[in-house]
Amino acid sequence: MSQNDFYQVNEQGHLTIGGVDALDLAARFQTPLVVYDVANIRQQFQSFKQAFSQQKVDYAISYASKAFASIAIYQVIDQLNGHLDVVSGGELYTALRAGFPMSKVSFHGNNKSKSELLLAVQNQVGVIILDNFYEIKLLAQVLEDTHTQINVMLRVTPGVSAHTHKYIQTGQEDSKFGFDVRCGQAEEALQQVLANKNMKLIGVHAHIGSQIMETAGFKLEVQKLMQMLKQWDQKYQYQASVLNLGGGFGIRYTDHDQALQPETFVEQIVQEVQNCVQQYNLKLPAIWIEPGRSIVGTAGYSLYTAGSYKKVPDLLPYIAVDGGMGDNIRPALYQAEYQALLARDPQAQPTETVHLAGRYCESGDILIEKASLPESYPGDIVAILSTGAYGYSMASNYNRVPRPAVVFAENGHAQEVIKRETYDDLISHDCFYQENEE
Ligand SMILES: Cc1ncc(COP(=O)(O)O)c(C=O)c1O
Ligand SMILES: N[C@@H](CCCC[NH3+])C(=O)O
Secondary structure, X not given: OEEOOOOEEXXXXXXXXXXXXXHHHHHHHOOOEEEEEHHHHHXXXXXXXXXXXXXXXXXXXXXXXXXXXXXXXXXXXXXXXXXXXXXOHHHHXXXXXXXXXXXXXXXXOOOOOHHHHHHHHHOOOOEEEEOOHHHHHXXXXXXXXXXXXXXXXXXXXXXXXOOOOHHHEOOOOOOOOXXXXXXXXXXXXXXXXXXXXXXXXXXEEOOOXXXXXXXXXXXXXXXXXXXXXXXXXXXXXXXXXXXXXXXXXXXXXXXXXXXXXXXHHHXXXXXXXXXXXXXXXXXXXXXXXXXXXXXXXXXXXXXXXXXXXXXXXXOOOEEEEOOOOOOOOHHHHHOOOOOEEEOOOOOOOOOEEEEEEOOOOOOOOXXXXXXXXXXXXXXXXXXXXXXXXXXXXXXXXXXXXXXXXXXEEEOOEEEEXXXXXXXXXXXXXXXXXXXXXX
């Protein structure tokens, strides 16, 4: 087997994923298909872990499961002794059904409902990350009604703008998430939580954005949070046990991306926290991070079958595949860029530039504009790399197209972990309309 650092190839020259030939995967499970190389997931997670262990600090790595949520991935994260970040009753329920230890679950969200909070409280999740004043009231009510106590953190917006697409920036002041620090809302939230005997404030949280390719934003985030904590120490004698810095660590989607290693992010973040702790004379908190994309992104591959080919003189041809924006909305939503190859010969030299189009009734459903591909034919299996994060998890049934199956491949074995939807699944929640006759 030969490999470059982006994908692996077997003796037949075919793409392999987790040691399984991608052509066999496509034949066995049909396309469109999402395949994860599970060893890659484990390796990414371990890299973060090792980096923290080397720094000799107390830490937790909480997988942000919005990137890809399923029972199987929750099992893998549990095997790796990870924590889990969930953002909805649905993700929380999936974690429960996966048998994930609730004490390691962080519950996020900018508009958690009372019933979601109740589910979290009844199952004693590790921490609820409070996002707004309305939620403080709701949770206070739930805790009072159930005579329960729970750990909380405050999510704050420290006023840091990450250099990334504006739809995936979150740490700036003008954001729907969290308590603003500068205008005093974070401090007001602190007072409310400290006054509530049922809430145990274990620390603070911030998340500055996603797909971040440099460390400067994280360092600034640390500085701003630690300045805030210094004031809270002086004014309220409050010291945080946990500093949760969120996720956002960028990955490589194409050969043009220069992604930093997990070690680099971790080293620089820990260093900055240690500097601030010394400067402000605070105790060193445990450092938590919430990587999502960087755990599952590069491990994921989307396999499609090429179909129609359209060529107008003087314009680039369109090659359409059997999936598209329904299983990967990111190109349409964020102009996200990806790289494609032919599974039968990933190393073949590209000979043409084409638009790789999806099958959905939307002109914007182009998976890759100006993709460089070798000559291809209908029936060829096209693989798009690095689709493991925010692909399947953001999938829809637009045009009533069933969502693809998801397969985990590891050590030469492949196993379906989410079944392909059927047409019957699609109509399973439909009801016939009973017209009322006056
Ligand atoms: C609070 C929070 N934590 C973690 C993440 C995960 O981000 P990423 O997948 O970029 O690591 C997100 C999403 O951006 C988030 O909103
Ligand atoms: N869905 C986004 C990331 C959102 C992160 C959630 N806070 C993406 O695909 O890049």
